[in-house]
Amino acid sequence: MAGPQEEIDRYIEDHLPESLDDLKRLARIPSVSSKSEGIAEAAALVAELLGQAGFAARVLPTTGHPVVYADSAAEGAKGKDGASVTDDKTLICYNHYDVQPPEPLELWESPPFEPTERGGRLYARGVSDDKGQLISRIAAMRAVRAVTGGLPARVKFLVEGEEEISSPSLEPFIEANRELLAADACVWEFGGVDYAGRPQVVLGLRGILYVEFRVRTLARDAHSGEAHNLPNAAWRLVWALASLKGPDERICIPGFYDGIAEPGEAELRLLERMPSDEEFTRTQYAVRAFVGDHTGAEYKRAVYKPTANIAGFGSGWQGQGSKTVTPAEALAKMDFRLVPGQDPADLTRKLRAHLDASGFADVEVRVLGGEKAGTTPPDDPFVRLAARTAEEVYGTPAILKPLIGGTGPTWIFRSALGTPIVTLGPGDPESKAHAPNESLSLARFAQGTRHMARLLMAYGGEGN
Amino acid sequence: MAGPQEEIDRYIEDHLPESLDDLKRLARIPSVSSKSEGIAEAAALVAELLGQAGFAARVLPTTGHPVVYADSAAEGAKGKDGASVTDDKTLICYNHYDVQPPEPLELWESPPFEPTERGGRLYARGVSDDKGQLISRIAAMRAVRAVTGGLPARVKFLVEGEEEISSPSLEPFIEANRELLAADACVWEFGGVDYAGRPQVVLGLRGILYVEFRVRTLARDAHSGEAHNLPNAAWRLVWALASLKGPDERICIPGFYDGIAEPGEAELRLLERMPSDEEFTRTQYAVRAFVGDHTGAEYKRAVYKPTANIAGFGSGWQGQGSKTVTPAEALAKMDFRLVPGQDPADLTRKLRAHLDASGFADVEVRVLGGEKAGTTPPDDPFVRLAARTAEEVYGTPAILKPLIGGTGPTWIFRSALGTPIVTLGPGDPESKAHAPNESLSLARFAQGTRHMARLLMAYGGEGN
Numbered sequence: 046m047a048g049p050q051e052e053i054d055r056y057i058e059d060h061l062p063e064s065l066d067d068l069k070r071l072a073r074i075p076s077v078s079s080k081s082e083g084i085a086e087a088a089a090l091v092a093e094l095l096g097q098a099g100f101a102a103r104v105l106p107t108t109g110h111p112v113v114y115a116d117s118a119a120e121g122a123k124g125k126d127g128a129s130v131t132d133d134k135t136l137i138c139y140n141h142y143d144v145q146p147p148e149p150l151e152l153w154e155s156p157p158f159e160p161t162e163r164g165g166r167l168y169a170r171g172v173s174d175d176k177g178q179l180i181s182r183i184a185a186m187r188a189v190r191a192v193t194g195g196l197p198a199r200v201k202f203l204v205e206g207e208e209e210i211s212s213p214s215l216e217p218f219i220e221a222n223r224e225l226l227a228a229d230a231c232v233w234e235f236g237g238v239d240y241a242g243r244p245q246v247v248l249g250l251r252g253i254l255y256v257e258f259r260v261r262t263l264a265r266d267a268h269s270g271e272a273h274n275l276p277n278a279a280w281r282l283v284w285a286l287a288s289l290k291g292p293d294e295r296i297c298i299p300g301f302y303d304g305i306a307e308p309g310e311a312e313l314r315l316l317e318r319m320p321s322d323e324e325f326t327r328t329q330y331a332v333r334a335f336v337g338d339h340t341g342a343e344y345k346r347a348v349y350k351p352t353a354n355i356a357g358f359g360s361g362w363q364g365q366g367s368k369t370v371t372p373a374e375a376l377a378k379m380d381f382r383l384v385p386g387q388d389p390a391d392l393t394r395k396l397r398a399h400l401d402a403s404g405f406a407d408v409e410v411r412v413l414g415g416e417k418a419g420t421t422p423p424d425d426p427f428v429r430l431a432a433r434t435a436e437e438v439y440g441t442p443a444i445l446k447p448l449i450g451g452t453g454p455t456w457i458f459r460s461a462l463g464t465p466i467v468t469l470g471p472g473d474p475e476s477k478a479h480a481p482n483e484s485l486s487l488a489r490f491a492q493g494t495r496h497m498a499r500l501l502m503a504y505g506g507e508g509n
Numbered sequence: 510m511a512g513p514q515e516e517i518d519r520y521i522e523d524h525l526p527e528s529l530d531d532l533k534r535l536a537r538i539p540s541v542s543s544k545s546e547g548i549a550e551a552a553a554l555v556a557e558l559l560g561q562a563g564f565a566a567r568v569l570p571t572t573g574h575p576v577v578y579a580d581s582a583a584e585g586a587k588g589k590d591g592a593s594v595t596d597d598k599t600l601i602c603y604n605h606y607d608v609q610p611p612e613p614l615e616l617w618e619s620p621p622f623e624p625t626e627r628g629g630r631l632y633a634r635g636v637s638d639d640k641g642q643l644i645s646r647i648a649a650m651r652a653v654r655a656v657t658g659g660l661p662a663r664v665k666f667l668v669e670g671e672e673e674i675s676s677p678s679l680e681p682f683i684e685a686n687r688e689l690l691a692a693d694a695c696v697w698e699f700g701g702v703d704y705a706g707r708p709q710v711v712l713g714l715r716g717i718l719y720v721e722f723r724v725r726t727l728a729r730d731a732h733s734g735e736a737h738n739l740p741n742a743a744w745r746l747v748w749a750l751a752s753l754k755g756p757d758e759r760i761c762i763p764g765f766y767d768g769i770a771e772p773g774e775a776e777l778r779l780l781e782r783m784p785s786d787e788e789f790t791r792t793q794y795a796v797r798a799f800v801g802d803h804t805g806a807e808y809k810r811a812v813y814k815p816t817a818n819i820a821g822f823g824s825g826w827q828g829q830g831s832k833t834v835t836p837a838e839a840l841a842k843m844d845f846r847l848v849p850g851q852d853p854a855d856l857t858r859k860l861r862a863h864l865d866a867s868g869f870a871d872v873e874v875r876v877l878g879g880e881k882a883g884t885t886p887p888d889d890p891f892v893r894l895a896a897r898t899a900e901e902v903y904g905t906p907a908i909l910k911p912l913i914g915g916t917g918p919t920w921i922f923r924s925a926l927g928t929p930i931v932t933l934g935p936g937d938p939e940s941k942a943h944a945p946n947e948s949l950s951l952a953r954f955a956q957g958t959r960h961m962a963r964l965l966m967a968y969g970g971e972g973n
Contacts, residue, residue, distance in 0.1 A: 079830075210830075211831065251734070253833070255831045255833070257831075262796070262797075263794040263795065263796060264793070264794050264795035265794070267794060268914075268915065269816070269818045269820060269844050269846070270715070270846065270913065270914030270915035270916070271790070271914050272800075272816040272818035272844075272846060272914070273800060273803075273811040273812055273814050273816050273846070273914060274790070274799045274800050274803050274808060274811050275790070275794060275796065275799070275800065276796065276797075276798070276799065276800055277800075277818060277819055279819035279820075279821065279822055280754070280819055283747055283750045283751055283819065283822075284751060284755065284756050286747045287747055287748060287751035290744070291748065292748050292868065326735070326738070326739070329728070330727040330728050330729070330731060330739060330837075331727065331728035332726070332727060332739065332740065333740075334740070335738045335739065335740065336736075336737060336738050336739065336740055336741075339737075339738050344738060347737040347738050348737055350737050352733070352736040352737050354733045354736035354741060354833075354835055355741055355743035355744055355747065355824070355825065355836070356733055356825050356826050356831070356832060356833060356834050356835075356836070357743065357824055357825030357826035357827045357832070357834070357836060358743055358747075358822060358823065358824055358825065358827070358839075359822065359823045359824075359827035360819070360821055360822055360823075361819065361820050361821030361822065361842070362820050362821035362842055363821045363822070363823035363840060363842075366543075366674075366877060367675065367719045367721075367820070367842065367844070367877040367878055368820060368821070368842070369717070369719070369818075369820060369844050369916075370820050370821065371818055371820075372819070372820070372821060373794075375822075376827060378825070378826055378827075378831065378832070380733050380736075380831070380833050382733070382734065382736060382737070404756065413830060413831040414831055449734065450732075450734030450735050450736070450737060451732065451734035452734065452833075
């Protein structure tokens, strides 16, 4: 039977050019959050596009960049009067309109804010992360509404403007607007296929504690001929870092592993079923041996180990050739990726206590960011729905990932709104998010849009 | 009795303006060796000035920048026909015509290559290190010759053009020209007074082993969300560095301290007599505690300890704020200051063996420079002569320093020519050599020149 789903799919295909025009309009705005550029303009356009798709859309202030909030069932929404609108189930889409800085500019083959099509892909900063994901969802809403005359569930959008700078205003905004944002399920900002074209549904993101270390031993750099007497900031930092983790990869901060919630049976089963990207990663990064010689099941299981990663360090002379200097100051940046059960505030205290107890009271610690891990139980009905509809669209079973290595504010949604969270969308491993020549596959855009529409239809149809 | 010495002193004072004109001419040439700029021009001017002072001067090729060689007794030298020329004693002056880069330019109060007088000092790159020292010596030679009709000893000059880039061509040049350069005593390139205006005679310089470490773990930087599997180059380097020296400051490379020649009785007596710059240094660098809590005699004695100094390191993200990256590559630079008895080639092998044995075969070591320590025995008659004439000129006893923390190619002169080496000259602690606003005290210039002339007269007069 040619049901509404086929019609919706056809509508999406037929209206692809209009959707891409919307995306190009949005991608031309250089909404780089770290420079606070193009923010108001991008927020206004997102609200306009959501309005055109039948939503009551508003630009709401936060303590930082504004949020675009949209609701299919609020006063002013078209769907309010639509036949099939229902209020008993609410889906919220979390997206963002801000982008990463485009630098280094010289590596772009076409200008980062002039969207350009080449070989079946659209190139511009943000076309994948996250403007393409957002426009894809809006396209799905339009298609469902056009074919069925309304939406089968209430849909909300929360589109923030600070995702690329760690969402500093999001937690207070959500806490202050729990009622407004109340929902039963959430579709996360990113989603798409893996390197083999299989749809992925991510159920958990790790947390993070990001810190900066600084040591100063001298008023200014000194000639290294006095190194027998003048204390060296670089050495102080090396020793302090070495006290945190040795070559055995065990993190030495007392209490660091306390309270960790180990993965359950369901998570371990998913891990086991998950295809491994071990060989792909080994080749891509030309890795001789992974950390701890991880391989096979251990390689996959390692995502449940919290990490202590040096993101960078610097001190003294780093230029060509030799300069004989005793550095007065040294700097390091570290991110600790946290697993369920760990709390960045608690670990900050433990880190400070460890440094003090190890003789490194002179090492200053500044916290640049902290988030907890956030996970959705694999047996949630919404997860099953996302997986089933993915398989229908992609013709191959979805890969359910109980936890991935990265971080995002899922925990805020989980704790403040209590929704299950899944991922879906037009992304693929060629997207180069955060890098020069970011792009979006036009074929994956249509597929991701179809998946969004299908999930919405299935979600609205469930139990009705 | 108003002997020739008083006449020489007066000649030096009277002809100060001409000497400063020579210095300004030379300082206007931006002979930055690391950029190979102005090299030929500076060498030609040095040869011209030495020629005017009665020397047979030649620009000689090396494997790098040319050397200016001058001799008061060679064919073409005026002194060859002078009455008081003697060939039985030869003094060699070691100097250099190259300078450090002037950067950062914005910190200069007057342009670095436009010599400018202010408040009794002359400002320009190189006026202290080493063009002022060289011109002072030439002025001394002129004065002695004008007053006495010749030089009381044979004098040679070796003026190189690569001192600021670690003299890479000097050793082969000296080895290949032992006969040409043969001498009985040497005056080193730098010299002058300490912060209290006391003349210093330095008798020894430490050696050096300068190395660069590199580690690469990945083909390119990775998202730190994969840090549980992807090896981090910054960590590898931290652990490798920490294996070289711990907070107890003991260097852990097996055999590092083997064969060290401890200072003798005479050196220790000099050390004891030496005034300490401990409080001056503590204040200047705002040091809370010196390395190993050195103070008093230990602070002075520490120059006899070899060092392992991190001159710099760098990896990953060092900019503002947070970036979550697992660095693919990490770099560090280290200089080891060596004491008598240590050999940089031997220590390079021991360093490599230690890294290999400690599991750091992946850490690449590149040697950027190596020199042995070079010291002159405190009881050498030439040392006593330098000290006595210093006291005559400055009216206060000279401070004899058996060893200082810095490095220079004294060991080549010591081993190839066998000369005792002393320091004297117009330098003072305000000179800011290697830094912006390098300068020379005009009063110290006259004093340093008088010292050079007096030492030469005394040296020539000895045993005659």
